[in-house]
Amino acid sequence: MSVSTVAADQSVRRDIPEPLPVLGRDVTVPLVTGGEVTYAALDYAASAPALQRVWDDVAAYAPYYGSVHRGAGYLSQLSTDLFENARWTVAEFLDCRAEDQVVFTRSTTDSLNLLARALPAHCQVFVFETEHHASLLPWRDARVTYLDAPRTPERAVAILERALADRDPHGPALVCVTGASNVTGELWPVRELAAAAHAHGARIVLDAAQLAPHHPVSVRDLDVDWVAFSGHKLYAPFGSGVLAGRADWLREAEPYLAGGGASRTVARRADGSVDVRWHESAARHEAGSPNVIGAYALASACTALTEAGFDDLVARERYLIRRVRAGLAEVPEVRVLSLFGDDAPRVGVLSFVVAGWNSSHFAAALSAEYGIGVRDGLFCAHPLVRTLLGGDPQSQGECGAPEAAPGEKSLNAIRVSFGAGTPDEHVDRFVAAVRELVRDGAKWTYRTEDGRCVPAV
Numbered sequence: 001m002s003v004s005t006v007a008a009d010q011s012v013r014r015d016i017p018e019p020l021p022v023l024g025r026d027v028t029v030p031l032v033t034g035g036e037v038t039y040a041a042l043d044y045a046a047s048a049p050a051l052q053r054v055w056d057d058v059a060a061y062a063p064y065y066g067s068v069h070r071g072a073g074y075l076s077q078l079s080t081d082l083f084e085n086a087r088w089t090v091a092e093f094l095d096c097r098a099e100d101q102v103v104f105t106r107s108t109t110d111s112l113n114l115l116a117r118a119l120p121a122h123c124q125v126f127v128f129e130t131e132h133h134a135s136l137l138p139w140r141d142a143r144v145t146y147l148d149a150p151r152t153p154e155r156a157v158a159i160l161e162r163a164l165a166d167r168d169p170h171g172p173a174l175v176c177v178t179g180a181s182n183v184t185g186e187l188w189p190v191r192e193l194a195a196a197a198h199a200h201g202a203r204i205v206l207d208a209a210q211l212a213p214h215h216p217v218s219v220r221d222l223d224v225d226w227v228a229f230s231g232h233k234l235y236a237p238f239g240s241g242v243l244a245g246r247a248d249w250l251r252e253a254e255p256y257l258a259g260g261g262a263s264r265t266v267a268r269r270a271d272g273s274v275d276v277r278w279h280e281s282a283a284r285h286e287a288g289s290p291n292v293i294g295a296y297a298l299a300s301a302c303t304a305l306t307e308a309g310f311d312d313l314v315a316r317e318r319y320l321i322r323r324v325r326a327g328l329a330e331v332p333e334v335r336v337l338s339l340f341g342d343d344a345p346r347v348g349v350l351s352f353v354v355a356g357w358n359s360s361h362f363a364a365a366l367s368a369e370y371g372i373g374v375r376d377g378l379f380c381a382h383p384l385v386r387t388l389l390g391g392d393p394q395s396q397g398e399c400g401a402p403e404a405a406p407g408e409k410s411l412n413a414i415r416v417s418f419g420a421g422t423p424d425e426h427v428d429r430f431v432a433a434v435r436e437l438v439r440d441g442a443k444w445t446y447r448t449e450d451g452r453c454v455p456a457v
Contacts, residue, residue: 015315016315016316016319017308017312017313017315017316019316019420019421019422019423020051020052020053020235020304020308020313020420020421021051021052021053021421022048022049022050022051022052022235022420022421023049023050023051023052023055024039024041024049025049025421025423026038027039028371029371031368031369031370031371032368032369032444032455033368033369033443033444036371037370037371038371039371039373040370040371040372040373040425040426040429040430041373041421041422041426042372042373042374042416042417042418042422042426042427042430043373043374043375043415043417044213044233044348044349044417044418044419044421044422045182045185045210045233045349045375045379045415045417046233046375046417047232047233047238048213048232048233048234048235048419048420048421049235049421050235050236050237050297050301051235051236051300051301051304051420051421053300053304054235054236054237054297054300054301054304055237057296057297057300058237058293058296058297058300061082061293061296062293064078064079065079065292065293066078066079067079067289068080068083068289068290068292069083069261069283079292082292082296083290083292083295083296085299086104086295086296086298086299087102087104087282087295087299088102089299089302089303090102090242090244090298090299090302091244092302093217093299093302093303093305093306094217094218094219094227094242094244095216095217095218095219095220095221096219096220096244096245097219097220099246099247100219100244100245100246100247101244101245101246101247101250101281101282102242102243102244102282103242103243103244103250103282103285103286104240104241104242104282104286104290104291104294104295104298105228105240105241105242105243105285106239106240106241106291107134107230107231107232107239107240107241108134108207108208108209108228108229108230108233108241109133109134109138109241110241111228111229111241111242111243112134112135112138112176112205112207112228112243113138113256114243114256114285115138115174115205115226115228115243115249115250116138116139116140116141116142117141117253117254117256118249118250118252118253118256118285119139119141119142119172119174119249119253120172120249120252122143122171122172123142123143123171123172123173123174124142124143124144124145124167124168124171124172124173124174125139125142125143125144125145125173125174125175125176126144126145126147126160126163126164126167126173126174126175126176126202127139127144127145127146127147127175127176127177128146128147128148128149128150128156128159128177128178129146129147129148129149129383129384129387130149130150130178130181130183130339130381130383130384130387131176131177131178131207131381131384132178132182132207132209132379132380132381133380133381133382134207134209134380135176135177135178135207136381136383139176142174145163145167147159147160147163149339149383149384149387150339151339151340151341152340152341153188153189153192153340153344154189156188156189156193157189157192157193157196160175160193160196160197161196161199161200164196164197164199164200164202165200167200167202169200169201172202172203173197173200173201173202173203174202174203174204174205175193175197175202175203175204175205176204176205176207177190177193177204177205177206177207178206178207178209178210178211179206179207179208179210179211179212179215179217180210180211180214180215180346180347180349181210181339181346181349181381181384182209182210182349182379182380182381183337183349183351183379183381183384183385183388183413183415184337184338184339184340184344184346184349184350184351184388185210185321185346185347185348185349185350185417186338186339186340186344186345186346187211187215187344187345187346187347190206190222190224191221191222191223194222194223194224195223198223203225203226203246204224204225204226205224205225205226205227205228205245206222206224206226206227206228207228207229208227208228208229209228209229209230209233210233210347210349211229211347212227212229212233212234213233213234213235213305213347213419213420214313214314214317214347214348214419215310215314215347216310217229219244219245224245225245225246226243226244226245226246227242227243227244227245228241228242228243228244229241229242230242231294231297231298231301234298234301234302234305235301235304235305235419235420235421236294236297236298236300236301237293237294237297238294239291239294240291240294240295240297240298241298242298243285247280250282250284250285251280251284254278255278255284255285255287256285256287257285257287257288258287259287259288260287260288261279261283261286261287261288261289261290262278262279262283262284262285262286262287263276263277263278263279263287264277264278264279265277305420308420313420316420317347317348317418317419317420320348320418320422320424320427321346321348321350323424323427323428323431324350324416324418324427324430324431325350327427327428327430327431327432327434327435328350328352328431328434330435331354331434331435331438333354333355333356333357333438334352334353334354334355334434334438335352335353335354335355336350336351336352337350337351337352337353337385337388337389337413338388339384339388348417348418348419348422349415349416349417350415350416350417351379351385351388351413351414351415351416352413352414352416353389353413353414354414354434354437354438357437357438358412358453359376359377359412359413359414360376360377360412360452360453361442361446361453362376362414362437363375363376363414363453364376364446364452364453364454364455365437365442365443365444365446366430366433366434366437368444368446368454368455369433369437369442369443369444370429370430370433372426372429372430372433374414374415374416374417374430375414375415375417376412376413376414376415377412377413378411378412378413379413379415385411385412385413386411388413389411389413416430444456
């Protein structure tokens with residue numbers, strides 16, 4: 001960055017909060033060129049490191065672990081209270097309506113597949129081609145209308161309104177939209193899209209996997225019908241997710257999984273069959289022994305982020321985004337991908353390509369030679385990335401795998417992502433490494449192994 005940019009950032013930096021403590025912040029990794037360096041985790045969009053606060057809460061609870069809803073013992077009662085209180089914490093975090101349900105799932109993908117199973121008969125689903133596969137693919141039993149990638153937020157609303165106006169007005173309809181792109185980080189006009197959906201008698205589900213860790217999400221304010229997100233992107237451990245929102249479609253649907261916990265009563269009939277009465281609460285779709293620690297950890301993360309204050313978290317993230325964008329702008333060979341334009345508001349997610357480089361080769365060099373973890377590929381959003389790169393959005397590709405050997409032309413990109421636990425030094429080291437790799441090339445040779453670009457040994 002230029003001297004003037006650095007001076008301006010140093011002035012702003014005095015008002016920027018420090019990063020939140022996360023696990024792995026002191027981990028060192030070996031470099032292929034020799035020695036070790038503190039790992040720079042810049043792949044938050046895939047999985048954010050767990051907050052230290054969350055890990056401490058889980059560790060404190062672990063000795064009291066017990067099954068829920070089924071035991072009379074103290075540990076079971078305690079675990080049941082923690083599990084159900086976690087539900088209320090999540091509802092408060094999302095500013096849910098009083099009648100909304102919070103269902104614990106395994107992930108955003110699981111949440112949206114659950115909702116897909118709960119759609120009324122003959123429901124028509126509208127989804128932009130720009131969505132993550134978790135939002136793009138679950139609607140296999142519905143009539144799906146895929147909408148073209150919009151180039152402005154206003155265009156997104158107009159495309160949706162036109163599609164909804166042409167639908168059968170008498171049948172149920174659902175719109176699925178992301179809150180923040182997992183490829184470009186750009187914020188979508190969720191409130192306006194919700195208004196358009198409701199004006200045409202449709203409902204809307206918000207994929208908040210990339211939005212919730214970075215910005216406050218209010219079900220009431222955005223006026224969405226459901227929200228889905230994952231714990232592992234919200235600074236909690238793997239294996240927990242949420243589907244929160246209106247209860248009627250969920251209550252009327254067959255249970256997502258059949259088994260204990262989802263059933264209220266089970267009895268044999270005279271003809272030898274089984275008669276089942278299912279719960280009408282969130283338990284209807286939570287059959288089996290639930291992930292109590294996962295739910296508790298997710299709720300702990302919600303509390304930690306709320307107490308940290310999203311105003312401070314957003315201010316810090318915008319500061320880091322400015323530093324990354326300013327640094328990349330000084331490397332002419334770098335092209336940052338954007339759907340809505342360079343000035344569009346975004347979260348800490350940026351994807352880019354480097355002229356003359358295979359993206360997998362570049363990402364491998366960042367890791368092996370600098371200890372910087374980013375992601376390369378199509379980011380489980382194949383149509384969007386191919387559109388942004390000028391490729392055929394209908395083409396197929398294996399998620400995250402390079403499609404060419406190092407140095408050969410490849411239709412994939414590099415993604416850098418960061419958040420509440422990212423220190424300044426990590427993004428500065430990333431920008432410096434990009435500049436050095438472009439200027440001097442890789443110091444090591446690389447080869448393709450099992451679909452990945454790896455250092456040659």
